[in-house]
Amino acid sequence: MPRYRLLPTPAQEAVLRDHCGHARYVWNLAVEQHSHWRPGRAGAPGYLEQCRQLTAARAENPWLAAGSQTVQQQALRDFAQAMTAFFDPANPARRPSWRKAGRDEGFRIVGRGRQWDVRRVSRKAGQVWVPKAGWVRFRWSRAVPAGAKSYRITLDRVRRGSNRRGRVRHAIGRLRARETDRRKDWAEKTSTGIARRFDVIRVEDLQIMTMTRSAAGTRENPGWNVAQKAGLNRGILGSGWGLLVRRLQDKAPGRVEKVRPAFTSQRCSACGQVDRDSRESQAVFRCTACGFASHADVNAAINIAAGHAVTARGGFRDAGPVNREPHLLASLAGRG
Numbered sequence: 465m466p467r468y469r470l471l472p473t474p475a476q477e478a479v480l481r482d483h484c485g486h487a488r489y490v491w492n493l494a495v496e497q498h499s500h501w502r503p504g505r506a507g508a509p510g511y512l513e514q515c516r517q518l519t520a521a522r523a524e525n526p527w528l529a530a531g532s533q534t535v536q537q538q539a540l541r542d543f544a545q546a547m548t549a550f551f552d553p554a555n556p557a558r559r560p561s562w563r564k565a566g567r568d569e570g571f572r573i574v575g576r577g578r579q580w581d582v583r584r585v586s587r588k589a590g591q592v593w594v595p596k597a598g599w600v601r602f603r604w605s606r607a608v609p610a611g612a613k614s615y616r617i618t619l620d621r622v623r624r625g626s627n628r629r630g631r632v633r634h635a636i637g638r639l640r641a642r643e644t645d646r647r648k649d650w651a652e653k654t655s656t657g658i659a660r661r662f663d664v665i666r667v668e669d670l671q672i673m674t675m676t677r678s679a680a681g682t683r684e685n686p687g688w689n690v691a692q693k694a695g696l697n698r699g700i701l702g703s704g705w706g707l708l709v710r711r712l713q714d715k716a717p718g719r720v721e722k723v724r725p726a727f728t729s730q731r732c733s734a735c736g737q738v739d740r741d742s743r744e745s746q747a748v749f750r751c752t753a754c755g756f757a758s759h760a761d762v763n764a765a766i767n768i769a770a771g772h773a774v775t776a777r778g779g780f781r782d783a784g785p786v787n788r789e790p791h792l793l794a795s796l797a798g799r800g
């Protein structure tokens with residue numbers, strides 16, 4: 465595979481690094497989804513389903529939508545190909561694993577035309593079109609294969625101890641800081657607003673830290689936390705959720721109550737009936753008893769705001785005294 469040295473402007477370099485960061489982020493979400501899979505359990509989502517989830521995740525996460533859909537989708541396709549190679553009995557490859565910042569950084573563009581193109585601008589230089597970055601110069605060190613349908617951009621593995629390595633590290637550090645800052649900003653603003661507006665704040669007790677470990681379920685809580693069903697969005701929200709809850713507890717001490725989400729998605733918030741068939745789809749709740757219909761997340765959030773974990777028979781559990789009016793509708797996609 466011929467390789468060419470890219471010569472991006474500093475502004476373009478920042479865009480390329482964003483692409484690397486997003487590709488790694490999406491890849492790692494896919495790794496996390498698939499880490500929940502065990503023999504005998506329903507399959508983890510495939511490429512098409514993940515692409516659908518990515519579209520939904522982009523709609524709800526502006527920082528993700530600011531990046532290139534092509535780049536993010538290709539990260540999912542790369543992951544799907546890596547999984548296929550992993551399961552190939554003739555020539556098994558390593559199981560796809562986490563990508564760390566600063567290692568294996570890169571992204572892929574497929575499909576020439578609208579997505580990318582390449583042109584020669586002088587004897588020694590060409591330009592390649594990169595989404596969001598525009599025409600990026602590269603050293604035309606050899607002929608570009610006529611039929612090329614995809615290309616990959618990778619960060620150098622630059623020499624240990626060199627200045628450039630330090631610079632790359634630094635830039636990657638900045639990129640990570642920007643991602644973290646956006647999530648922090650969101651948690652700060654949201655928690656301040658909620659703490660001001662509401663007396664009692666009830667949040668779904670997601671137990672983010674144990675999400676991976678408890679995915680298989682225990683005897684008491686059989687598999688309520690099977691995360692792959694919920695999709696990429698849960699992974700994204702999950703990483704901000706723990707932070708939001710912590711900041712809420714700081715800003716509204718004693719006023720934050722955690723509610724276990726078990727069965728809250730199957731309970732009708734209008735009549736109290738618990739029936740898994742009321743959950744028509746991931747998004748739609750329609751009560752089989754009284755016909756109450758609502759977005760499934762809103763219905764579950766009303767149950768959570770009412771302040772009670774729900775038992776399988778529809779009764780309330782741990783119902784403490786309620787002396788202030790409950791308000792908060794805090795909801796996450798994909799309750800069990």
Ligand SMILES: [Zn+2]
Pocket residue numbers: 732733734735736737751752753754755756
């Ligand atoms: Zn009902």
